[in-house]
Amino acid sequence: MATILAHIQIKEGRERDFEAVARELHAATLERESAVRHYEYWRGAKPSLYYCLLAFDDFNSFIVHQTSDHHETASPKLGDLIADMKLEWVDPVQGASRLVATDMQPLGEGADELTQRYHRIFAATIQDWWLAIRDRSAG
Numbered sequence: 001m002a003t004i005l006a007h008i009q010i011k012e013g014r015e016r017d018f019e020a021v022a023r024e025l026h027a028a029t030l031e032r033e034s035a036v037r038h039y040e041y042w043r044g045a046k047p048s049l050y051y052c053l054l055a056f057d058d059f060n061s062f063i064v065h066q067t068s069d070h071h072e073t074a075s076p077k078l079g080d081l082i083a084d085m086k087l088e089w090v091d092p093v094q095g096a097s098r099l100v101a102t103d104m105q106p107l108g109e110g111a112d113e114l115t116q117r118y119h120r121i122f123a124a125t126i127q128d129w130w131l132a133i134r135d136r137s138a139g
Contacts, residue, residue: 001056001058001099002055002058002059002062002102002104003038003092004052004054004055005051005088006085006086006087006088007049008050008084009048009050009084009085010048010049010081010082010083012047012048018078021074022050024074025070026041028068029065029068032068032070033061033064033065035056035057035058035064036054036055036061037099038053039054040053055099058105059103059124063118066118087122089127094134101130103126107119
């Protein structure tokens, strides 16, 4: 599983444009990708702040999402709208979420250049303290 919380700050006055692109990307993702477990956009409390919670069957499915034609088509539009973005790998609390632990998988053989690049850029960060909690919970 791979779960990410994106913190997205939109350029002031571009919120409607962002929401239109988000709706298009959301629809295309759910229509074309079978490994999506959770994918939603949210408005934040601060002006122009949005969140996106994404969960995929595994890390490589997240990379498939990132390199998909619909995501690559949306990327330049998003680049024009986003002032700042932080991707935060998150880990579901077992028994308090339907999702399972975030994990990082190695890159498959024969991956194209874009997939290799995204695999490096977006590598899942598994925090040591998560592992300690998981180990104690399992025992």
